[in-house]
Amino acid sequence: MTNPIEIKKLTVAYDKTAVLKDIQFSVPKGSLTAIIGPNGAGKSTLIKAILGLIPKVSGDIKIYGKPYRAKDRLVGYVPQRGSVDWDFPTSALDVVLMGRYGHIGWFKRPGKEDMALAKESLKKVGMDAYANRQISQLSGGQQQRVFLARALVQDAQVYFMDEPFVGVDAATEKAIIQLLTDLKDQGKTVIVVHHDLQTVEEYFDHCILLNKEVIASGVTEEVFTLEQLHQTYGGKLAFLDKGKVMVEQTR
Amino acid sequence: MEQIGQMLLAANTQWVLIGTLLLGLASGILGSFALLRKQSLIGDAVAHAALPGICIGFMLTGERSLIILLIGATVTGLLAAYCIQYIASASILKEDTAICLILSTFFGVGIVLLTKVQQMPSGNKSGLDSFIFGQAAGMVSSDVKLMAGAAALLLIVTIIFFKEFKLITFDAEFAKGLGLPVSALNFLFMTLLVAVVVIGIQAVGVILMAALLITPAISARYWTNSLSKMVMISGLFGAISGVIGTLISSLDRGIPTGPFIVVTATIIFILSILFAPARGIITLKIKRRMTNHQLLREQGQVK
Amino acid sequence: MSYEIWIMIVASLVGITCGVIGCFLILRKLAMLADAISHTVLLGIVLAFLISQSMNGLYMLIGAAVVGLFTAMLIQFLNHKGIQEDASIGVVFTFFFAIGVILITVFADSVHLDVDHALMGEIAFVPFDMVEIAFLPPLPKAFIMLMSILILNIILMMLFYKELKITSFDPALAAAIGMPVMFIHYLLMGMVSVSTVASFDSVGAILVVAMLIAPGASAYLLTNKLSHMLCLSAFFGVLAAISGYYVATWIDSSISGSMAMMSGVLFALVFIFSPTKGLLGKKINQKRFRTRTNAT
Numbered sequence: 001m002t003n004p005i006e007i008k009k010l011t012v013a014y015d016k017t018a019v020l021k022d023i024q025f026s027v028p029k030g031s032l033t034a035i036i037g038p039n040g041a042g043k044s045t046l047i048k049a050i051l052g053l054i055p056k057v058s059g060d061i062k063i064y065g066k067p068y069r070a071k072d073r074l075v076g077y078v079p080q081r082g083s084v085d086w087d088f089p090t091s092a093l094d095v096v097l098m099g100r101y102g103h104i105g106w107f108k109r110p111g112k113e114d115m116a117l118a119k120e121s122l123k124k125v126g127m128d129a130y131a132n133r134q135i136s137q138l139s140g141g142q143q144q145r146v147f148l149a150r151a152l153v154q155d156a157q158v159y160f161m162d163e164p165f166v167g168v169d170a171a172t173e174k175a176i177i178q179l180l181t182d183l184k185d186q187g188k189t190v191i192v193v194h195h196d197l198q199t200v201e202e203y204f205d206h207c208i209l210l211n212k213e214v215i216a217s218g219v220t221e222e223v224f225t226l227e228q229l230h231q232t233y234g235g236k237l238a239f240l241d242k243g244k245v246m247v248e249q250t251r
Numbered sequence: 252m253e254q255i256g257q258m259l260l261a262a263n264t265q266w267v268l269i270g271t272l273l274l275g276l277a278s279g280i281l282g283s284f285a286l287l288r289k290q291s292l293i294g295d296a297v298a299h300a301a302l303p304g305i306c307i308g309f310m311l312t313g314e315r316s317l318i319i320l321l322i323g324a325t326v327t328g329l330l331a332a333y334c335i336q337y338i339a340s341a342s343i344l345k346e347d348t349a350i351c352l353i354l355s356t357f358f359g360v361g362i363v364l365l366t367k368v369q370q371m372p373s374g375n376k377s378g379l380d381s382f383i384f385g386q387a388a389g390m391v392s393s394d395v396k397l398m399a400g401a402a403a404l405l406l407i408v409t410i411i412f413f414k415e416f417k418l419i420t421f422d423a424e425f426a427k428g429l430g431l432p433v434s435a436l437n438f439l440f441m442t443l444l445v446a447v448v449v450i451g452i453q454a455v456g457v458i459l460m461a462a463l464l465i466t467p468a469i470s471a472r473y474w475t476n477s478l479s480k481m482v483m484i485s486g487l488f489g490a491i492s493g494v495i496g497t498l499i500s501s502l503d504r505g506i507p508t509g510p511f512i513v514v515t516a517t518i519i520f521i522l523s524i525l526f527a528p529a530r531g532i533i534t535l536k537i538k539r540r541m542t543n544h545q546l547l548r549e550q551g552q553v554k
Numbered sequence: 555m556s557y558e559i560w561i562m563i564v565a566s567l568v569g570i571t572c573g574v575i576g577c578f579l580i581l582r583k584l585a586m587l588a589d590a591i592s593h594t595v596l597l598g599i600v601l602a603f604l605i606s607q608s609m610n611g612l613y614m615l616i617g618a619a620v621v622g623l624f625t626a627m628l629i630q631f632l633n634h635k636g637i638q639e640d641a642s643i644g645v646v647f648t649f650f651f652a653i654g655v656i657l658i659t660v661f662a663d664s665v666h667l668d669v670d671h672a673l674m675g676e677i678a679f680v681p682f683d684m685v686e687i688a689f690l691p692p693l694p695k696a697f698i699m700l701m702s703i704l705i706l707n708i709i710l711m712m713l714f715y716k717e718l719k720i721t722s723f724d725p726a727l728a729a730a731i732g733m734p735v736m737f738i739h740y741l742l743m744g745m746v747s748v749s750t751v752a753s754f755d756s757v758g759a760i761l762v763v764a765m766l767i768a769p770g771a772s773a774y775l776l777t778n779k780l781s782h783m784l785c786l787s788a789f790f791g792v793l794a795a796i797s798g799y800y801v802a803t804w805i806d807s808s809i810s811g812s813m814a815m816m817s818g819v820l821f822a823l824v825f826i827f828s829p830t831k832g833l834l835g836k837k838i839n840q841k842r843f844r845t846r847t848n849a850t
Contacts, residue, residue, distance in 0.1 A: 011546060018546055051730045057543060072732040084724045087343040088581060089780045098720050102731030107713050136343075144692035154731070292586055292640045303648060342831060344580075346773050347640075351585040354823060355764035359814025362674055366808040383673070384655060458593070458673075462648030469641045506659060510652035517649040524635070532635060 002065035004029050004189040005050070006159045010059030012042070017213070019045050023059065025208055025217040030187045032180055032203065034194040034220075037210035038233050043193045046078070046123065047160045061149060063158060073102060076156030078147050080163055084135045092146045093131040096122055099150035114153075121152040123181045126175060141172030148179060159183065159190045166195065177203055200224055264501060266395045271454055271493035271512070273402035275463065276358040277487025278447045280409055283471060284466035285444055287420050290325035291468070292347070293332055295461035296354040298448045300331030302361025302457050305382055306368050314371055317394045321401075321449050331357050334487050358457075372475045387497045394453065401450045405443055416440060417478055454497070456509035463489060466516040473527035482536030492516035560681040560694050562799050565813060567700040568753040570792025571707060572762060573769035575745055577780075577787050578769045581722045582742075587626065588766040590647035592750050592759045593751045597654035599751065604661065609698055611650070615751055622747025623740060625650060629737040631738075675758030696756040703752040705744055711784075714738065719780060761810040765791055768817035772824040775831045794820055795840065 001060040003026045010023040019041045027033050035043045048054045052063055052068050076099075099121075100114040110118075110205040122128045125145040130138060138146065144164055151159055165173055180190050180203070195201065200207060200220065207223045209215040216223045216232075285291045301324035304540055331353050338349040374396065386410075387445025390398070409416070418426040419436050427433050444464075449462050471485035496512030525533050595618040602617025614682045621691050625646055632642035684692040711718065721728045721738045729735045745767070753762050763848035773783045797820075798813025805812075 004699045013543070013546065017354060021546075043847070048726075053726055053729050068667075069732065072730065075730065077727055077730040079724065083726055084583075085583075088723045089774065089778050089779065089783050090723065098716075098723065098727070101716050101720050101728075101733070104716065106717075109716065150746075286638070286641055287638060288728065289638065291644055295589075295644065303627070314583055338825070341833065342775060342825065343773065344771055345585075346765060347583055348580050348585040349695030350770050351589050351763060351767040352818070353762055354589065356818025356821070359811045359818065361762055363802075363805070363807045363815055366811065367805070373583060430601060459648050461644050462652070465641050465644035466648065469637060475730055507655060510655040510659075510666055513648050513652035516646065517652075520645060524632075524637075530636075552604050 002062075003027060004064055005191070006060075006062040006065070007050070008060040008062075009061040010046075010049065010061060011057045012045055018057075020049065021213045023210075023214055025214055027191060027206065028191060029189055030184055031189055031206045032184050033191045033206040034200050034204040035049060035191065035210055036182050036194055036197065036200060036232070037215075040105055041232075043210055047077075047162055047191070047193060048230065051075065051160065058237065066111050073155040075079055076151040076154040076159040078151045078159070078161040078164055081140065081143055081147065081167065086138075086143065088135065090135060092127060092135055092142075093122060093130050095135060095146050096153055099153035100181045102154065117153050117155075118149075121149040122146075124152060125149045125179065139169070141168035142166050144172060145175065148176060152179075159188065161190065161192045163193050163195060169175075197229070201220045253416065263392050263395070266375075266392055266399070267390060267497055267501070268404070268494055270390075270395045271387055271508075272495045273399050273406070274447075274451050274454060275467070275489035275491070275493030275512075276486040276488075277402040277405045277409070278463040279321045279467040279471070279485040279487070280406065280448050280482050281440075281444055282489070283478075283485045284420055284440065284469040285464055286468040286472070286538075288440075291465045292350050292461065292485040293335060294444060294448055296331055296335060296350045296357070297328040297445050298359070298452055298457045298460035300357035301325075301328045301355045301449055301452055302365050302382065303357055306361060306364035307380060309368055309379060310364070310371075313544055315378065317397055317453070320464075321397075324449040325445055327357065328449055329520075332441050333501050334444060343509065348374070361457075381456075383458060384507035385452065385454050385459070385512075387454035387500060387508035390453060398450050398453065401446065405447055405450075408439075408443060411435070412439065413479075413482075419531055427458050429492055454493075454508055455512055457554040459509040459513045462513040462516055463492070466513070466520050467492060470516070470520040470523040473523040473530050476529075488516065488519050492519065538543065555683045558799070560697065561677055561809065562796050564680050564694060564696050564700060564756055564798060565677060565809075566695065567704060568657075568757050568761065569765050569793075569795040570701060570768065570788040571704045571749045571791075572765035573708060573752055573773075573791030574711070574784050575742070575749055576766035576770040577773065577783050578718060578742055579746065579766060580724055580774060581780075586643045586765050587629065587743070588746065589763050590629065590643050591622045591625055591746055592648035592754070592762040592766070593647045594621050594654070595747065595751050595754055596759070597621050597657070598747075599754070600654050600657045600661075604657070608686035611695065611755070614755070615699075615748060616669075616752030618754070619744060619747045622750065623743055626740065626743035626758040634678065646814040671758070673758050673760060673807055675754070675756050675761065677756045677809050680756050696752075699752045699755075703748055707749060710741065710745060714741065718742065757810045757813070761814045764814035764817045765794070768814075768821050769794065772821045775824050775828045786815045789818055790817070 005027040007023055007025055010020060011018060012020040021025055035046060037043055045054065049056050050068065060070055063074060097110050097114060100110055100117065103115065104110055117129065119128065123150050123180065123247055127142060127145050127149060130142060133194040135143065135146065148164065164176055183190055201224060203219055206218065207220045209216040209223060211232050216228045272311055281293065284544040285294055302325035304325065304327030305320045308320040312319050335346065335349045335353050338344055339346040365379060380427040415431060418431065419433055440537055448460050451463060456461055466487035468485045471481045472489050475483050476479050492512050495515045496508055498510040500506040525531050528534060571738040576588060578584050581850050598618035599614050601621065602613040606613040628646050629642045632645065633639050680696045683695045685695050685698065686692045687698065717733055717738050721733060722733050724838030725735050750762050753765070772790045773786035776786055777783050795813055796819035798816040799809060802809040802812035816838060824832065826833050
């Protein structure tokens with residue numbers, strides 16, 4: 001069986017410096033994978049390159065064995081929360097409905113069925129009470145849940161999420177994790193850019209350690225070791241004991 | 252050629268040239284800061300917003316006294332700059348919308364007033380409409396001297412506060428931490444920006460004045476990474492544009508100065524974007540091709 | 555129909571056409587592109603005239619649309635090359651406008667355009683330029699032109715509503731689900747260009763910019779729904795046109811100048827009095843909040 005994601009020798013460059021070099025990994029179906037690495041390691045860039053949002057210099061990206069464009073219906077994307085203008089005149093439900101736009105096709109409007117799906121998905125993230133709220137009046141955690149609900153209605157097989165845990169409250173973090181586990185149980189594949197090293201082992205069964213190149217990738221127990229982390233983060237890690245790793249604050 | 256030679260000898264033309272040279276220099280320098288502070292288009296709005304001020308100045312005094320007109324322009328220009336910042340900070344509207352809004356409505360008021368001025372018995376000969384596209388060659392020598400003097404004054408003030416402006420442009424928080432009066436400096440900078448726009452509109456015109464702030468500065472950015480060098484190069488480009496534009500427009504009466512200054516500045520910009528040593532498009536293209544080759548070669552070796 | 559009514563109808567059409575499309579410019583943070591395109595359209599009109607040697611409205615539309623799209627592309631290109639957006643806009647539009655003005659001056663004898671006309675339009679002459687088409691009664695040329703552009707815009711907006719919406723809100727997601735983000739961008743730019751040029755001839759550059767931005771900005775402060783924002787914006791456009799006309803006759807001054815001024819006045823009123831997002835509204839809400847927190 002083909003893996004949902006298969007990356008071979010991917011290189012991405014901004015101007016003259018290579019941001020990602022010779023990236024190679026694959027992600028098995030039904031896995032929860034964290035992409036981990038220091039600031040500037042190219043984590044978001046990697047996701048964007050896979051989704052075709054930025055051009056690559058060379059390499060091969062396959063989603064279920066096909067180029068991305070042939071399979072874009074199978075992919076759901078949760079961008080960073082800061083990437084959109086929350087003052088946009090639209091409601092939470094409406095944002096979720098946007099997740100259906102890829103399925104609706106040209107010249108057609110979202111129908112009753114799409115509306116029902118959007119409502120259901122808002123309910124799943126516990127936001128049904130806020131459906132008609134203007135999005136700037138939601139808290140950070142609530143905004144993130146709306147984004148997740150939007151990804152859910154995309155009804156994808158593979159999900160990419162860019163730092164979904166940044167700036168959210170503990171309750172939302174729990175809700176997100178529950179959702180990710182549900183997705184995994186349904187046989188879907190989820191890739192998350194993740195910052196918090198403390199929760200990696202608890203949340204994710206697969207890891208990709210990234211610092212411009214792939215340091216290691218695979219099952220969390222094998223990959224998430226002190227030695228590999230040290231290699232990924234260089235000297236910026238302070239080790240208290242195994243399991244408690246702190247990233248040194250540079251500023 | 253002979254014609255140009257004769258022109259250069261005329262005392263008034265020499266003054267006009269000195270005036271536009273100083274103006275180009277001052278706007279190039281202030282424009283660099285405005286560019287880095289992402290405020291260059293505020294200059295555009297301020298220039299358009301000067302028109303109602305000019306008209307009000309004329310209506311109040313009933314004569315074309317440049318000083319009064321410039322004071323009027325400064326007042327409405329500052330008011331426009333203030334409105335833009337207030338709208339952007341107090342509502343969900345972003346700065347670009349605020350700029351565009353203020354620019355068009357102030358200019359609309361300006362046109363309404365200009366029409367009224369032209370209906371006045373003295374207004375017909377006022378020549379206020381030359382403020383729209385600029386007419387450097389037609390300036391009388393006292394006006395030119397005023398422009399040159401004001402530009403020189405702005406230059407001196409900017410040089411005195413150079414390091415403070417540098418700091419608030421780069422890192423306003425840090426400047427605050429150092430105990431600098433950041434909001435006063437911001438206001439000073441805005442006043443200088445409004446002033447340079449205002450003294451420039453007579454030569455360049457309200458619509459195209461923004462170009463003299465933006466184009467030399469962005470061209471200069473291509474040649475250096477150091478602020479002090481950027482400011483100097485930008486000033487130089489501004490001065491060259493001012494002088495060449497004025498020379499062309501003084502070949503014949505009725506040729507507006509502003510458009511030729513802008514075209515000169517843009518030609519300098521095109522040359523910069525193509526051929527600047529470190530960042531020019533053509534220069535970069537060659538370099539990038541080389542690095543891509545290198546990247547691929549390195550990968551080949553890894554394999 | 556009377557002289558006055560036609561002027562108000564034509565100006566209202568400008569208000570609706572520009573007001574609606576301007577909303578998308580505001581939401582995409584492209585307001586300054588409105589300013590840029592409305593200036594560069596002058597070059598398109600001059601070039602169309604020099605090439606075709608006629609004042610035919612269709613050639614002008616094509617010329618302006620081409621130059622307008624080219625402006626948008628060039629700005630995008632410079633931006634892509636690492637020049638910050640405001641600077642790319644400033645460089646491009648001042649250059650094109652300068653060339654337009656120079657061409658008008660150089661070919662002054664053969665071009666029946668003058669720069670004042672380009673800036674302020676000649677809406678007062680609109681009712682004198684009537685044409686008869688088929689079975690219809692004689693209608694002003696400007697009315698026919700604006701009406702067709704408005705209908706075209708409405709059709710395009712209905713067809714591409716969800717695409718316009720999602721590419722405005724979240725272009726990254728739109729690209730990821732395979733929407734042609736660039737196509738929609740240039741579609742919008744094309745609509746802005748033709749709307750601008752259709753309006754330009756009767757009302758001039760200033761009013762076009764004012765009508766593109768001010769009604770949308772006012773509407774934005776009154777609603778949280780995109781479709782409502784579009785309708786409200788059209789309403790404000792019409793209101794600015796009609797009130798501007800009366801102000802102009804009252805003080806006997808430039809019609810398009812007054813309309814631009816009134817669009818600003820309407821915005822100021824909304825800015826102060828909008829119930830949720832206005833200055834007073836916010837103050838009242840704060841006070842209520844304070845009394846509530848004090849009570850608990």
